[in-house]
Each structure stands twice: as structure tokens, then as C-alpha cells.
Amino acid sequence: MAQQLECDVVVVAAGLSGLAASVAAAEGGARVITLEKASNTGGAANMGMGPCAAGSPVQKASMIEVTPGELFRRHMFYTHYQVDPRLVRAYYFKSGDTIKWLQDMGVVFNSVRPAFRARERTRAYADGEYTWHVVQPEDGSEPGPRAATTMTKRMTERAQDLGVEFLFETPGKELLVNDEGAVCGVKAVDKNGEEVEVSCPAVIVATGGFGANAKMIEEKIGLEWGKNLYSFAVPGMDGDGFNMCHAVGAGHTPVTMEMMYQLPDNMNHFYVEGAFRQPCYWCDRTGERFMPEDDIYNTTFVGNAINHLPGKVGFAIFDSKMLKHWKKDGPDIVSHVHPHDLYEGFEEQWQRDLDTYFDGAGNHVIAQADTLEELAEKIGIDPEGLAKNVAQYNEMCAEGFDTLFEKEREFMLPLESGPFYACRQYMGAYGTLGGVLVNDRMEVMTDEHEVIDGLYCVGTDACTIYGDSYNFAIPGNTMGFCLNSGRIAGENAAEKSADFSGDDEWD
Numbered sequence: 001m002a003q004q005l006e007c008d009v010v011v012v013a014a015g016l017s018g019l020a021a022s023v024a025a026a027e028g029g030a031r032v033i034t035l036e037k038a039s040n041t042g043g044a045a046n047m048g049m050g051p052c053a054a055g056s057p058v059q060k061a062s063m064i065e066v067t068p069g070e071l072f073r074r075h076m077f078y079t080h081y082q083v084d085p086r087l088v089r090a091y092y093f094k095s096g097d098t099i100k101w102l103q104d105m106g107v108v109f110n111s112v113r114p115a116f117r118a119r120e121r122t123r124a125y126a127d128g129e130y131t132w133h134v135v136q137p138e139d140g141s142e143p144g145p146r147a148a149t150t151m152t153k154r155m156t157e158r159a160q161d162l163g164v165e166f167l168f169e170t171p172g173k174e175l176l177v178n179d180e181g182a183v184c185g186v187k188a189v190d191k192n193g194e195e196v197e198v199s200c201p202a203v204i205v206a207t208g209g210f211g212a213n214a215k216m217i218e219e220k221i222g223l224e225w226g227k228n229l230y231s232f233a234v235p236g237m238d239g240d241g242f243n244m245c246h247a248v249g250a251g252h253t254p255v256t257m258e259m260m261y262q263l264p265d266n267m268n269h270f271y272v273e274g275a276f277r278q279p280c281y282w283c284d285r286t287g288e289r290f291m292p293e294d295d296i297y298n299t300t301f302v303g304n305a306i307n308h309l310p311g312k313v314g315f316a317i318f319d320s321k322m323l324k325h326w327k328k329d330g331p332d333i334v335s336h337v338h339p340h341d342l343y344e345g346f347e348e349q350w351q352r353d354l355d356t357y358f359d360g361a362g363n364h365v366i367a368q369a370d371t372l373e374e375l376a377e378k379i380g381i382d383p384e385g386l387a388k389n390v391a392q393y394n395e396m397c398a399e400g401f402d403t404l405f406e407k408e409r410e411f412m413l414p415l416e417s418g419p420f421y422a423c424r425q426y427m428g429a430y431g432t433l434g435g436v437l438v439n440d441r442m443e444v445m446t447d448e449h450e451v452i453d454g455l456y457c458v459g460t461d462a463c464t465i466y467g468d469s470y471n472f473a474i475p476g477n478t479m480g481f482c483l484n485s486g487r488i489a490g491e492n493a494a495e496k497s498a499d500f501s502g503d504d505e506w507d
């Protein structure tokens with residue numbers, strides 16, 4: 001016999017969107033039970049740096065004028081109006097206030113930033129908005145990967161203060177539906193393998209997509225993890241919410257990945273990865289360039305481009321002169337994610353990895369050689385193709401003009417001084433996006449756009465707002481969507497359960 005519990009709102013998962021939903025529902029007066037598969041809160045958000053917002057107190061204090069209306073128009077233009085305008089609007093117009101809501105919980109933001117910048121502002125960087133609210137880690141350190149853990153910690157404390165009951169290591173397994181077709185609870189399994197049934201008038205699903213489920217990624221997106229995709233496979237993101245919602249009739253949406261490019265197991269090779277993120281020479285396995293290298297700051301665009309290359313792999317190459325220049329002057333493109341002392345730490349990690357770093361197919365991920373021919377052979381590029389294309393490129397550098405891709409003149413540096421350095425570049429992703437159809441109240445709808453009573457879906461499970469490509473020019477966007485969709489669902493679910501508890505059926 002399953003353990004029977006009862007409350008007003010069940011939140012399935014305590015990642016970023018689940019935490020936002022839990023806090024908002026509890027603030028709305030609901031008795032909340034939050035089921036979490038892991039033994040802690042925060043999910044993938046514990047690896048990130050911060051959310052997007054428009055019109056926040058932090059932006060206003062820094063005299064950054066980004067209004068929700070502008071971002072809404074820009075977002076819809078970028079997506080070619082292929083996404084739900086009401087959902088996009090609901091998100092951006094709540095986002096500024098959500099930063100204040102987080103500050104009131106004790107979250108401190110270090111600064112608001114664009115995703116990347118150049119030493120001097122150039123055409124390629126002109127479109128990056130200052131929307132990324134980077135969280136100040138509680139230990140006072142400079143923000144980097146995992147800075148947002150401090151935010152999820154403050155949100156967890158706030159939820160606990162409001163009486164939210166967290167059941168850890170208790171994954172939701174199935175949604176319960178009553179005779180009227182309304183969702184009325186969740187079946188879960190606790191850490192001892194015992195069944196738990198929680199009855200409630202409103203369920204919010206927030207399980208973070210299926211980024212760790214290689215089988216689902218192959219079936220639904222067509223990419224093979226460990227072969228042509230080396231995305232973050234954050235444990236627990238197995239598609240549980242996606243499957244639970246569809247099992248009770250949720251409508252379908254296109255599913256994509258929050259695409260980017262990265263090295264295999266990149267966090268353990270972060271200096272090496274960061275060192276190559278420069279406008280040097282980027283090519284496919286035939287040696288041909290495939291984009292203006294000053295656009296490589298936009299990780300989504302590069303991921304998209306690699307998806308269309310032969311073998312779905314790209315290569316980045318620089319020479320000793322470029323390395324010397326970055327060591328002396330700093331990088332041409334400044335990443336806010338990779339280590340701040342990139343070129344101080346590079347040599348040591350490079351020597352450590354040189355002969356020991358392989359991809360899933362046994363190829364060397366990085367290589368060094370005195371000649372381009374030898375380099376091509378080591379890393380897997382056609383040597384003749386590379387020689388021909390580099391000769392053309394070096395001529396363009398001498399002329400000072402990129403007649404192929406219009407790369408900025410200041411980055412037209414020839415590949416000529418050995419030793420040469422190369423690395424393979426693969427498609428990566430932060431996770432999956434979308435799958436469950438929702439409206440702007442975060443209510444789940446059928447394929448006929450009829451609301452499934454009592455069911456809400458939030459965060460990446462329901463994030464259908466980017467069309468085919470994540471928008472890196474409005475950074476912090478997935479966390480922004482997760483926080484605001486969670487908050488919207490929590491408020492609506494609390495309101496619904498308050499109406500319901502006035503009903504005789506519940507008493």
C-alpha cells in the first residue's frame with residue numbers, strides 16, 4: 001500500500017524552475033510538496049552563472065536601458081514569429097521584477113553582462129545585450145561556472161522558510177488523473193523503493209528535459225552522444241516530465257537542444273578549450289573555412305555550423321605568433337565563462353593533455369606540430385586541402401581583406417609561425433529545450449490546445465520560445481525563462497488550489 005499524502009500543489013523537481021514554482025506557490029498560500037529525484041536542489045542551474053532579465057533594479061542602477069518591450073520585439077524578430085508571442089511577452093515582462101524577488105530572498109548580483117565581448121567593440125559584438133545577471137558567489141570570489149549555486153541555495157532556504165516540504169531521492173513517476181480528466185496528484189517512489197501517492201488539485205512538472213538520455217536525444221533530435229555530440233549530460237535529466245505529461249495527453253512541440261560547441265569533458269580541459277575560442281583559423285576536415293571566425297563568440301551559431309560540416313566536426317588552428325599576442329595583449333574575444341587567467345594556465349594543461357586526450361572515436365582532440373602538414377595528419381584534416389586553403393587565407397591577410405567571409409580586418413592574422421596548435425571542435429549543448437505544449441499561464445494543453453485541468457509545466461521541459469536556435473545575443477535566457485515560467489505557474493497553481501479548497505469535494 002502506497003504512502004498517501006495530500007497538499008495543495010505538488011512540484012515535480014527542485015531545479016531552478018521547480019524552486020521558483022515552489023516559492024511562488026507557497027507565497028500564494030498553498031501547502032506545497034516538492035518531489036526531487038536527486039539528494040539536493042538546483043539541478044543544472046548549479047553549474048551556471050545567472051539569468052536574463054529586462055528592466056531590473058540591477059540594470060537600472062547601472063544605467064543599462066533594456067526594456068521588456070524591446071526584448072520582446074527583438075526576440076520575436078529573431079525567431080521569425082514561429083513561437084508563442086504571449087508566452088514570450090509573459091516572460092520578459094515579469095523578468096525585471098523577478099530579479100527584485102530574488103534580491104529580496106538574499107541573492108546578490110555581481111553585474112549585468114553580455115555573453116562575450118571583444119577588447120574593442122566591433123561589428124561582430126554590436127548585438128550583445130546586457131541582460132545576463134551574473135550571481136555573486138557567497139564566498140566573495142569572482143563569478144565563474146557554478147556561481148548560480150548561491151542563487152539556488154537562497155531560493156531553497158526561502159522555500160523551507162515558507163514551509164515547502166522537500167522529498168529528496170523521491171522521483172515523480174506518474175501523474176494521477178480523475179474521472180473528469182483533471183490531474184489530481186502524482187505517484188512517486190521514495191529512496192527505499194516505497195510508493196508515495198500525493199493528492200492535490202495542481203501539479204507543476206519541472207524536470208529539466210532529457211539532456212542525459214542519449215537514447216531520447218538520438219530518437220528525437222538525431223544526434224549521437226559521444227560520437228557527434230558532447231553536451232553536458234547533467235545526471236537526472238532523463239525526460240521523466242516529458243514522458244509523464246505526454247502519458248496524460250499533453251500536446252507536442254518541436255524539441256531542440258540549447259546548442260553550442262565544446263570539447264569532450266570540457267570542464268576538465270577548460271584552459272585548452274578557452275584558449276582556442278579566438279578568431280584564428282577555423283576549418284572543416286577538408287581544410288576549408290566555414291564561417292568568419294570573429295563570429296565564433298556566438299556559440300549557438302558555431303554549433304549550428306558544425307552540424308552541417310562533413311563528419312559534424314570542426315577544427316580551430318592558431319600559430320605561435322598568435323599565442324604570443326594573446327599572452328601579451330590578452331585574448332581578442334573575452335569569454336566570461338572560461339578562466340580569467342586563460343593564457344597563464346594554458347601551457348601546463350596543454351602539455352598534460354597533448355598525448356592523452358581522445359574523443360569517443362579514439363581521435364586526438366588536440367595536436368601540435370612544427371609544420372601545417374604534420375599538424376593536419378595528427379588531427380585528421382586533409383593536408384593538401386589545408387595547405388591550399390591556408391595559402392589563400394594568408395594571401396587575404398596580406399591584402400588585409402577577407403574576400404570570402406568579410407571577417408574584421410583586425411583579426412586577419414596569417415598562419416605562418418610554427419609550432420602550430422590545433423583542436424577538434426564538436427557540437428555541444430547545455431540541455432534539451434521543449435516538448436510539452438503550454439499557454440502563457442504555463443498550463444499544459446493538448447495538441448488541440450485544450451487545457452489539461454490541474455497540470456502545469458515549466459522550465460526547459462516547456463521552453464519552446466527560441467524556434468530553431470537559442471539566442472545568445474540575449475544571454476541568460478534559459479535561466480530567465482525557467483525562473484519566470486516557474487514563478488508564473490506557482491502563482492497560478494496557488495490561486496487554483498485556493499479556489500479548489502473552497503469546493504466541497506476537497507473538504
Ligand SMILES: Cc1cc2nc3c(=O)[nH]c(=O)nc-3n(C[C@H](O)[C@H](O)[C@H](O)COP(=O)(O)OP(=O)(O)OC[C@H]3O[C@@H](n4cnc5c(N)ncnc54)[C@H](O)[C@@H]3O)c2cc1C
Nearest residue numbers: 013015016017037043044045048049172208459460476479
Ligand atoms: C554548465 C552549464 C552552464 C549554464 N549556464 C547558464 C547561465 O549562466 N545562464 C542561463 O540562462 N542558463 C545556463 N544554463 C542552463 C540552465 O542551467 C538550465 O536551462 C536550467 O537550470 C534549467 O532549469 P530547469 O528547472 O528546467 O531544470 P534543472 O535546473 O536542470 O532542474 C531539473 C531538476 O529535475 C530533477 N528531476 C528530474 N527528473 C525528476 C523526477 N522524475 N522527479 C523529480 N525530480 C526530477 C533533477 O534532479 C533536477 O533537480 C547552464 C547549463 C549548464 C549545464
